[in-house]
Amino acid sequence: MEKRVTFSRWTVGILFAVPQMLLIFTFFYWPAGQAVYWSLTLQQPWGGGNIWVGLDNFRSILASADYWNSITASLAFAAISTGLAMVIALVLAALTDRQLAGSRFYRVVLIWPYGIAAPALALAFRFILAPEAGFMAVVNRAWPGFWDPGLDGADAMASIIAAFSWKYVGYNFIFFLAAFQAIPRSLIEASAMDGAGVVRRFRDIQFPLITPTIFFLLVINITESFQDSFGIVDIMTSGGPANATNLMVYKIYSDGFKGLDYSGAAAQSIILMMLIVVLTIFQFRFIERRVHYR
Amino acid sequence: MASITIRDVRKSYARSQVVHGVDLDIASGEFVVILGPSGCGKSTLLRMIAGLEEISGGEIAIDGTVVNRLEPRERGCAMVFQNYALYPHMSVAQNIGYSLKVAGVASAERTERIRAVARILELEPLLERKPAALSGGQRQRVAMGRAMIREPKVFLFDEPLSNLDAKLRVQMRSEIRKLHRRLNATSVFVTHDQVEAMTLADRLVVMNGGRVEQVGTPGEIYSRPASRFVATFVGAPAMNILEGVVALDGLSLLGGSRRLAISRAGLPVGTEVAAGIRPEAVRLVAPGTRGALDATVDLVEELGAGRVVYVDLDGASFSVVTSETVHPLPGTAVGLQFSQADMHFFSSETGARLDVFKASVPVPAL
Numbered sequence: 001m002e003k004r005v006t007f008s009r010w011t012v013g014i015l016f017a018v019p020q021m022l023l024i025f026t027f028f029y030w031p032a033g034q035a036v037y038w039s040l041t042l043q044q045p046w047g048g049g050n051i052w053v054g055l056d057n058f059r060s061i062l063a064s065a066d067y068w069n070s071i072t073a074s075l076a077f078a079a080i081s082t083g084l085a086m087v088i089a090l091v092l093a094a095l096t097d098r099q100l101a102g103s104r105f106y107r108v109v110l111i112w113p114y115g116i117a118a119p120a121l122a123l124a125f126r127f128i129l130a131p132e133a134g135f136m137a138v139v140n141r142a143w144p145g146f147w148d149p150g151l152d153g154a155d156a157m158a159s160i161i162a163a164f165s166w167k168y169v170g171y172n173f174i175f176f177l178a179a180f181q182a183i184p185r186s187l188i189e190a191s192a193m194d195g196a197g198v199v200r201r202f203r204d205i206q207f208p209l210i211t212p213t214i215f216f217l218l219v220i221n222i223t224e225s226f227q228d229s230f231g232i233v234d235i236m237t238s239g240g241p242a243n244a245t246n247l248m249v250y251k252i253y254s255d256g257f258k259g260l261d262y263s264g265a266a267a268q269s270i271i272l273m274m275l276i277v278v279l280t281i282f283q284f285r286f287i288e289r290r291v292h293y294r
Numbered sequence: 295m296a297s298i299t300i301r302d303v304r305k306s307y308a309r310s311q312v313v314h315g316v317d318l319d320i321a322s323g324e325f326v327v328i329l330g331p332s333g334c335g336k337s338t339l340l341r342m343i344a345g346l347e348e349i350s351g352g353e354i355a356i357d358g359t360v361v362n363r364l365e366p367r368e369r370g371c372a373m374v375f376q377n378y379a380l381y382p383h384m385s386v387a388q389n390i391g392y393s394l395k396v397a398g399v400a401s402a403e404r405t406e407r408i409r410a411v412a413r414i415l416e417l418e419p420l421l422e423r424k425p426a427a428l429s430g431g432q433r434q435r436v437a438m439g440r441a442m443i444r445e446p447k448v449f450l451f452d453e454p455l456s457n458l459d460a461k462l463r464v465q466m467r468s469e470i471r472k473l474h475r476r477l478n479a480t481s482v483f484v485t486h487d488q489v490e491a492m493t494l495a496d497r498l499v500v501m502n503g504g505r506v507e508q509v510g511t512p513g514e515i516y517s518r519p520a521s522r523f524v525a526t527f528v529g530a531p532a533m534n535i536l537e538g539v540v541a542l543d544g545l546s547l548l549g550g551s552r553r554l555a556i557s558r559a560g561l562p563v564g565t566e567v568a569a570g571i572r573p574e575a576v577r578l579v580a581p582g583t584r585g586a587l588d589a590t591v592d593l594v595e596e597l598g599a600g601r602v603v604y605v606d607l608d609g610a611s612f613s614v615v616t617s618e619t620v621h622p623l624p625g626t627a628v629g630l631q632f633s634q635a636d637m638h639f640f641s642s643e644t645g646a647r648l649d650v651f652k653a654s655v656p657v658p659a660l
Contacts, residue, residue: 191392195397
């Protein structure tokens, strides 16, 4: 039996919950509620109150080709960067697992990228991937014009994907390595005795047993790729060229604070929130079924 | 079926050596139990046979083929692990059939063979369950089934019963024995439980500190332990050991407070020996009986069929197993009687068995 703390009076329990409830309310429900309210009104540019406009903000956003372009870019960014960050981390962790000399060192070193603020990281990648001076300059010397994120939308998208994935490879690696190490060694040995080679063991034993971790990281990575990408986009591309990297979260910012369309930006936040909610529900409904919990 | 030859096998890790040159021949179809305290290197030896540990020195051959460099799967061994090591995400049927699946056996044949094994182990109603939904004994049987289905040349058991409760352990023990009689595959069984070892083994290997102390049938090991370690490790309660010194007229025990008049047969006077006598070989007699050692009862453990009487012999603890209807009370005086034929002598220095004392008539204590 699991041991649980029980309180004789419900008021004591409530008292313990209050600080957390207060925080969640102040920093989540209140702003989210405000955003819903703004999205249904038109904010006057120089103050003077809101005018109720119903769903007009949503209608105009969803009628805009720019916005659909932003959604497509965001989905592509989420899919590719999550895929890259998870696959690379999985391979690194699988290779590191069992070769434990220095694994503590790896753990520390590989968590660092996650600790770097997105703008700082983006600045570094801006230099690294600069067409005239960075690593890619070497490629450009061989094939002039091959790489130019300032002009080519695909190159710009590749740049922000590289920066974001780099940050999350470290994060994912830590979780994958922990998951691999949580698999009892005797299971691997038993499958070796059963005749399975390294690849087969990975496919039949290790991979199924880390599916809870894979699922967790999938949800986190996708969610973060919609939100944590802001700093990277802002520093590296500012949404350009030609809106090629104008991800939803960046468009909210640029429309709201540069275009001063607060109400439209609020409506976009609501749509982004709904999108993330729907994606997460989808993952829990359809992907979690394939997860083996021990 | 296969024989196993182990020649001067050693295992060392970075700083320490854990197996120091083991030599062992296991005949085809034999059931060999390796017995020893934890950390004696018995599991390491087993894992070297399985191919899960690299062999640092020496040679292991299965059926005449040296397997030092072979992968586990190429050695034809199956292993039952202490914690069963069942794949938690697979059903019982998938667990049992995994090796066949890896080997590429067709699905129909696989199902057939899984059924056959499940029938033997009475697992048929459980085939679709996951390991988490099984009891300890059932998991143990699945682990056995997983080893059996491959029809291996060699079965390796790494303390497979130590996670079971006492009753189930006895039951599984006899099932393993029956299974061995039926399959007749060469089996190596590692345990620290001497009852398990005695009941299962055709031949028993007692290990200590990375070395083989003695190899023999359970009977031989019990009746003629080759060293003091084996003598005290095998048998419960443990053999009583009394430190003594060879004197002119026999053996002076416990710092000279007691004497046994036994022939010293060539050992120089002053040699330090350890005299052993099994608790089962001692008879309780009235105190003051001629030829018996007088002692005081400390504690009596009731076993139902008999009782273990712990007595105090000038400060040394000494145990006696008696099935007679004597009920000595703690604090009373008793006499301990035994014959020299039942005694074992070991060198105090090396612990090796000394066979110089010749058995004679009941030991007269002076």
